[in-house]
Amino acid sequence: MIRKILLSILLIVLVVTGIVIFNTLRFSKEITRKPASDLPNLPDSAISHMQQAIRIKTIGLGNGEPVDTAQYLAFWQFVEKNYPLLHQSLTHQTFNGLSRLYKWEGKHPEQKPYVLMAHYDVVPVEASTENLWTVPAYGGVLKNDTIYGRGAADDKVSLISILEAVEKLLSQQFQPERTIYLSFGNDEETIGKGAQAIAKYMEDNKIHPEVILDEGGEITTENFTELKRPVALIAVAEKGYMSFNLTVELHGGHSSTPAPETAIDILAKGLVHLREKQMPYQFQPVIKELLNRVGPGMPFSERMAIANPWLFEKSLVSGLEKDHSSNALIHTTIVPTIVQTGIKDNVIPSLATAVVNTRILPGTTVEEVEAFMNKQINDPRVKITKNSPPDRVGPAASYESVAYKKVEDATYKVMKDVIPVPFLSVGATDSKYLQHLADGTIKFTPSVDAKGFHGIDERIGVSDLKRLIFFYQIIIQDAGK
Ligand SMILES: [Zn+2]
Known part of the structure; x- marks a missing residue:
């Protein structure tokens, strides 16, 4: 019985390896080269x-x-x-x-x-x-x-x-x-x-x-x-753009007798929670196509991953997430850009605000981003409002x-x-x-x-x-x- 199970596992491993190698080899070819012209001389001016x-x-x-x-x-x-x-x-x-x-x-x-x-x-x-x-x-x-x-x-x-x-x-x-x-x-x-x-x-x-x-x-x-x-x-596509205002209002007072929590504390904690996690990744069709077009020229391990996304999607994602530029291609990004509060060193302010800028993947709505922010911050004392009405942006172009x-x-x-x-x-x-x-x-x-x-x-x-x-x-x- 055990022998049978081991044999079946071995067979599955062999078949999977075979498919992976077959896909990788089929994916290996010289990427098209086309002749370029010499750049003409610049006009003097x-x-x-x-x-x-x-x-x-x-x-x-x-x-x-x-x-x-x-x-x-x-x-x-x-x-x-x-x-x-x-x-x-x-x-x-x-x-x-x-x-x-x-x-x-x-x-x-x-x-x-x-x-x-x-x-x-x-x-x-x-x-x-x-x-x-x-x-x-x-x-x-x-x-x-x-x-x-x-x-x-x-x-x-x-x-x-x-x-x-x-x-x-x-x-x-x-x-x-x-x-x-x-x-x-x-x-x-x-x-x-x-x-x-x-x-x-x-x-x-x-x-x-x-x-x-x-x-x-x-x-x-x-x-x-x-x-x-x-x-x-x-x-052929661009991310959406929306900024949100975060506002915390809490009675301030003299800095010699601070309450356990201030507006600044609440805002700061909210921002920390917001940055702890990203919205889930998404592989847009355009990014898949990009990988398909550069993949054949990549070293064997990368080529194998790109040729077999059914098996290696997670490792492709973690590769892209390592660099903040490529991370932005698969995630809606959310980052605070302005924080404003306080007027004097011995006064605890009763108002603390921040602006959070988001760049939204096509297909994700502003409402979904807002809901994610609320869930992450998880504190009703941090009020989140949109900075401007959302743009109505149509699709840009197909790569065909x-x-x-x-x-x-x-x-x-x-x-x-x-x-x-x-x-x-x-x-x-x-x-x-x-x-x-x-x-x-x-x-x-x-x-x-x-x-x-x-x-x-x-x-x-x-x-x-x-x-x-x-x-x-x-x-x-x-x-x-
Ligand atoms: Zn510009």
Whole structure:
């Protein structure tokens, strides 16, 4: 009897091992390579245009604080002066006072248009980090073939590259097959009112783009080092965004006679509990597809896990959870970003508040996130309210859409040996307000490992500027084919 049981176990082990090895071997193949073109030379003025754009301080402050509109207006003067052909040939309308939508009429205006998006507002430089910059934050310094400054990567390089590509094509008397819109937002980093106004205009005028292209993913050489090839993270979806206010009110008093628990204690404990556990992981179809596309080039153990998710899902998950960037691809993330309380060192405050920012996986609702937060904090004295009404965001694109294919094709042409993969963007962009109007919305720019987004020494390589200009040029030239 025991012999029989042992034999059956052995048989099961053998069959499982056989299936695992069969799947792994079937999954092993060279990942497609397509020939890239040489990047054309930069127009002489492109670098200086980037530098000038960075020097104009189009800083978005948030929290309803008014911006320096003179800087924003100066930015448009700079555009009009430096891109004269674009200004003569394209019409434009202003939205929300400072956002612009340019229209470049195509040969076939009856066909669905393309929309190229970018924003020119930038986040402020935190006062405490100012002296950590190795160059002036708004200097637009060119050093070692790299352009430095707030907004260099996010997102002035996209905007300038689109302008350069259009100006160049116009100088060659090019006219696009389809109409091309250029949608440039003025408050992407704060409230996105510009993009919302543009979306409303498109809705009212029944403009339904075939392709919308905005910032989001980029090319990485640092995240899939085993592949020894660059990977283009072409985002076809993005996480939702919601901030919650946490409020604790409890009678305060003199700090010489504290009660056992204060508003600060309750809030602090609530935040600790909130951070103890994540919402359950979810494998979005786009992440599964990403793994399927990079898997064949991975070392044997990773390849085996990806080829056999039925057996190794748990180990795949724990691998992704080890790194906070990949963790964000499979979890809704919840993190406190502002804590406010107290006015004087000897007064116990009666009010303690926090803002908790959440990035929500597609398919999860704001209500589910709120319910999770309530359960974790488990203290009715911590009141949780939404910071803003939830955005109604439609799906962005399928990785089988025309939009994805167009961007994939252009990416192959501008980057040698690249492996394009569909991706989930963990940030939120202006295009979320427009994507319900389009057949496909892609969030991607082909910069390589850009550094300093919202941080110190933000910068972009001159080679990236070159690549982006060429990339937008290809997208415009191939639109409608
Ligand atoms: Zn941005």
